[in-house]
Each structure stands twice: as C-alpha cells, then as structure tokens.
Amino acid sequence: MTAPQAFPLEPTPIHVPDTVLDDLRTRLAATRPPLDEGNEDWSYGVPAAYLGELVAY
Structure with missing residues (x-):
C-alpha cells in the first residue's frame, strides 16, 4: 500500500480592503x-x- 500523495501548497494572494481590516x-x-x-x-x-x-x- 502506498502513502497518499500530498498536494503542493502554494501561497494565494488575497485582497482585503483596509476598511474591513480596520473594522x-x-x-x-x-x-x-x-x-x-x-x-x-x-x-x-x-x-x-x-x-x-x-x-x-
């Protein structure tokens, strides 16, 4: 039995408005x-x- 293959994790940029972060x-x-x-x-x-x-x- 083989170990399951892990999928590669890659950073995904997101945009959150400053007003939301301030709140x-x-x-x-x-x-x-x-x-x-x-x-x-x-x-x-x-x-x-x-x-x-x-x-x-």
Whole structure:
C-alpha cells in the first residue's frame, strides 16, 4: 500500500480592503474574553491567555 500523495501548497494572494481590516481590529480590541478558570488543559476550548496573545499579534 502506498502513502497518499500530498498536494503542493502554494501561497494565494488575497485582497482585503483596509476598511474591513480596520473594522476587524476595532472589534478584536473591544472583545472581552470570558473568565477562564480551570482551562489550562484546553478542556473548555482555547484558553483566554492564548487567545489574547493571538489577538494581540
């Protein structure tokens, strides 16, 4: 049995208007994450600290 062939991934340029990106940044900055007690093991989803780092990026 042979391994399945992976298809080559190639970057695909996209265009997103600056107004859309500005709106997204505004919405992300205004987001208030829920309390995240007891979620260090990701059992309830993405931990708030990790998500906060991702949003800040």
